[in-house]
Amino acid sequence: MDRRTFLWTSGLGAFVAAGPSFAEVPGQPAGLGEGARASAVLEALPGKRALIKRSYRPPNFETPLEVFRDTITPNDAFFVRYHLAGIPDPDPAQWRLSLGGAAAGKSLSLSLADLQSGFEQVELPAVCLCSGNRRGLSSPHVAGVQWGYGAMGNARWGGVRLRDLLAKVAPAAEAMEVLFDGADSPVLERTPDYVKSLPLWKALDENTLLAFTMNGEPLPRWNGAPVRLVVPGWTATYWVKHLDSIRVETQPLKNFWMASAYRIPKGKFPVVDRFLTQETETTTPITEIIVNSLLTSPLEGQRLAPGDPLLVEGIAWDGGFGIASVDVSTDGGVHWSRAELAPELGRFSFRGFRQVFPGLSAGRHVVMARASNRAGTTQTLDLIFNPAGYHNNVVQRIAVDIV
Amino acid sequence: MKWVALLGLLAVVPAVASEEQVRLQEAEGRTRAEAHCSMCHSLDYIPLNAGILDRKGWEASVNKMIKVMGAPIPAGEVPALVDYLTRNYGKQ
Numbered sequence: 001m002d003r004r005t006f007l008w009t010s011g012l013g014a015f016v017a018a019g020p021s022f023a024e025v026p027g028q029p030a031g032l033g034e035g036a037r038a039s040a041v042l043e044a045l046p047g048k049r050a051l052i053k054r055s056y057r058p059p060n061f062e063t064p065l066e067v068f069r070d071t072i073t074p075n076d077a078f079f080v081r082y083h084l085a086g087i088p089d090p091d092p093a094q095w096r097l098s099l100g101g102a103a104a105g106k107s108l109s110l111s112l113a114d115l116q117s118g119f120e121q122v123e124l125p126a127v128c129l130c131s132g133n134r135r136g137l138s139s140p141h142v143a144g145v146q147w148g149y150g151a152m153g154n155a156r157w158g159g160v161r162l163r164d165l166l167a168k169v170a171p172a173a174e175a176m177e178v179l180f181d182g183a184d185s186p187v188l189e190r191t192p193d194y195v196k197s198l199p200l201w202k203a204l205d206e207n208t209l210l211a212f213t214m215n216g217e218p219l220p221r222w223n224g225a226p227v228r229l230v231v232p233g234w235t236a237t238y239w240v241k242h243l244d245s246i247r248v249e250t251q252p253l254k255n256f257w258m259a260s261a262y263r264i265p266k267g268k269f270p271v272v273d274r275f276l277t278q279e280t281e282t283t284t285p286i287t288e289i290i291v292n293s294l295l296t297s298p299l300e301g302q303r304l305a306p307g308d309p310l311l312v313e314g315i316a317w318d319g320g321f322g323i324a325s326v327d328v329s330t331d332g333g334v335h336w337s338r339a340e341l342a343p344e345l346g347r348f349s350f351r352g353f354r355q356v357f358p359g360l361s362a363g364r365h366v367v368m369a370r371a372s373n374r375a376g377t378t379q380t381l382d383l384i385f386n387p388a389g390y391h392n393n394v395v396q397r398i399a400v401d402i403v
Numbered sequence: 404m405k406w407v408a409l410l411g412l413l414a415v416v417p418a419v420a421s422e423e424q425v426r427l428q429e430a431e432g433r434t435r436a437e438a439h440c441s442m443c444h445s446l447d448y449i450p451l452n453a454g455i456l457d458r459k460g461w462e463a464s465v466n467k468m469i470k471v472m473g474a475p476i477p478a479g480e481v482p483a484l485v486d487y488l489t490r491n492y493g494k495q
Contacts, residue, residue, distance in 0.1 A: 035453030035492070043421060057445040058424035085444060141455040143464060187443045190473020256471060 002172045025052050027065045029148045030300055031137035036146030047220055047361045048074045054145050058082035059222065063150035071342065071350045072125070073153035075214055080222040081130050081151060081236065083257075086185035088242050092218070092226040092321055097210075101179065101247030105170030112212060112226055119160040126232035126348035127317045128239055131262055131286045135389030142389040149294055154317070154350040158213035158229040163204045166248065171200070174250045176277055178203040180229055180361060182242040192256035197249075198231065199275050207232045207320075207348070209241065232348035233288045233320030234273070235390075237262045244367055252277040261388070262286050268384055269391050271375040273319070288319025291379055292393040293326060293353070293371040298400045299337055306402055310357040312339065315350040316371035322347040324374045328355050332366035332397065333381070339369070360402055367398045425450075432487030439476045439484060440468075453492040461488040 042050040043061075051061040061080040067073060073238045092112050100107030110118075129152040145151075152333035166178070177197040184191060202208060209230040212219060219225040224241025231238040237257075252258075263283040273287040293316040304310060310330065316323045322344065327336040342352030353369070374377040379393045425447045427433050440446060456464060462485045468474040469481075476484070 033454055035451050035455065038453070039425075039447050039450045041421075053447075054451060055445055055447050056425065119487050143452050143460065146451050188473050188475070191443060192471070260471070382460075 006368075010264060017256065023247065025064075028052075028298060029137060031139065032148055033136060033141045033146060036136045036148075043078075045080060045222055047076065048078075048080070048222065050155075051077065051079065052148070052150065054147065058085040058087065060145050060166070061222075062147060063153055064150055065294075065296060065299075065384045067150070068294055068350075069313075071315060071352050073155055075155070075217055075220050078128075078153040078155065078214070078220070078223055079130070079151050081145075084184055084186045084191065086187060088183040088185075089221055090183060090226055090242060095226050095244070097227065097244055097246065099169045099246045099248075100167060101169075101249050103175035103248040103250045103316045105172060108167075108169055115210065115212065115227070117159050119164045121158065122161060122209065123156050123158040123213075124209065124230075124232060124348065125154060125156045126207075126230060126347045127152060127289065127350055128230075129235045129289050129317075131235040131237050131390045134392035134394075137392060137394070138385065138389040139383060140385075142387060144389060152236075154315075155214045156216065157209055157211040158216070159209045159211035159227070159230070160208060161244075162208045162210055162229070163206065165210065165246070166203060168212075169248065171248045172250075173354040175200050176250050177248075177252055178245060179228060179247040179249055179253055180238075180240040181245040181247075182224070182240045183244045184242050194240070194257055195253065195255055196237060196240055196257055197253040197278075199247075199277060202231065202234070202273070202275075207241055235262075235286050235289055237286065238267060258285065259306060262390075263388070264390055265386055268386065270375075271319075272321075286390055289317065290391050290393050291321075291323070291371050291373040291375075291377050292316070292381065293319040293369045293396075295367065295369050295398055296398055298367055298398055301401075302397050302398075303403055304360075305400045306362045307359045308402070310360055310365070310367070310400065311354065312357065312367055312369065313352070313354040314369055316369075317342075317348075318371070318373040318375075318377075319351050320348045321373045321375040323351045324372050326369055326371045328353075328370075329368045330357055330360060330365045330400075333368050333395075334371070362402050363398045364401060368395050368401055370395045422447075428491040430480065430487065430491055432490075435473055435480065436484060436487050439474065439480065442474070443472065449492055451458075454494055456492070457494045458485060458489040461485050461493065464488075 054060040063079045067077045135152040164217045181195045211230045228241045295314040297313040326339045339353040339355040
């Protein structure tokens with residue numbers, strides 16, 4: 001059997017999914033391109049509820065807007081993002097994690113049971129957000145997976161601290177970066193494998209975890225079973241799934257996924273964390289999530305009758321400084337008022353906000369929400385364009401007609 | 404992790420069977436694009452990006468697939484692929 005036939009046919013019977021729904025997916029943001037709208041369908045991966053399909057193989061599936069009415073994203077609604085189509089389905093009992101590298105004093109191989117019994121168990125709510133979330137809204141549009149609002153989710157991640165593991169392999173003084181590889185793999189040998197690195201200081205951060213539970217359940221296959229890296233505050237490119245190798249190295253990792261992909265122009269975004277060993281004159285790896293918010297009410301195109309209260313509600317998040325305030329406007333940004341914030345689940349978590357406007361006058365009202373964080377940064381009103389469409393935190397403008 | 408087909412450990416399968424329903428625009432060059440662009444990912448990556456890239460953009464994209472991703476596409480096939488992609492999925 002030639003390779004193509006193999007790819008197309010092998011194992012098809014193993015997956016039974018709910019058939020696609022070809023009607024236009026409701027609630028797609030107005031700013032998405034024609035291609036993204038036309039190729040989106042609602043479809044369920046095995047073990048997931050119906051999500052917005054962006055690509056089948058590898059599976060790239062987006063969480064629909066209504067799910068974000070809850071601050072914690074359920075596992076079966078959590079978005080799925082892969083670059084490479086070789087996706088493992090590891091047996092947790094057989095799984096091994098190897099630790100070592102040129103700057104490790106010794107090497108180690110651990111089982112899941114070792115992680116569960118040999119280290120302090122911790123749990124932490126944190127936003128997992130694809131660097132390219134909202135890429136599909138870039139203007140001009142840029143190539144790549146055309147995400148709308150839902151390449152993100154917030155879960156309680158349970159596992160062990162990476163630094164407790166690293167302590168067991170005694171990193172040397174020359175340790176510079178820690179490399180992470182998962183069991184997913186490219187289809188062809190020549191395609192760069194997905195390996196990522198963190199600066200040593202971020203790897204040693206007390207919040208950086210190896211998670212094997214998500215909202216109290218074992219990780220779903222599509223979200224990295226049996227163990228994934230969780231890097232609270234930083235974008236999901238670093239949250240390596242199906243993690244099976246950790247190496248402490250003395251040199252910066254120079255592969256496609258570090259040196260070419262996931263880079264932002266230097267100095268354009270309000271980021272604090274720097275990844276110095278990977279910086280060039282002009283670009284730097286993406287690091288922490290920038291402050292942002294999402295309105296779950298009102299919906300684009302929603303109509304209300306005069307006198308109906310207008311509920312302005314949503315979630316806000318940032319890279320772990322914590323949300324300080326969310327300002328909302330119903331007149332396109334002329335007047336702003338401070339929304340009520342829900343209790344904070346943790347500084348890396350989504351945080352709810354809401355404000356009810358009683359009885360607005362007839363006509364069109366443009367609703368906006370603008371979050372600020374404790375580092376003193378706030379969402380941008382105008383897109384900060386960059387060629388890969390990262391870090392889109394433009395304040396939304398949702399038009400509501402009161403008729 | 405090493406590549407799939409070599410190790411034979413993992414099955415590279417469409418995550419969902421509906422991938423079969425993705426069809427490229429019926430036009431001169433369709434079978435060529437289907438043959439060269441479906442090895443590593445589903446064909447929907449192409450319509451997903453419809454209307455974004457002009458001829459130069461599609462040329463750069465095909466060259467990225469070859470040079471960066473290692474697509475085994477003979478150089479002689481590139482102009483016809485770029486024609487098909489530009490005509491059917493190009494920026495207007």
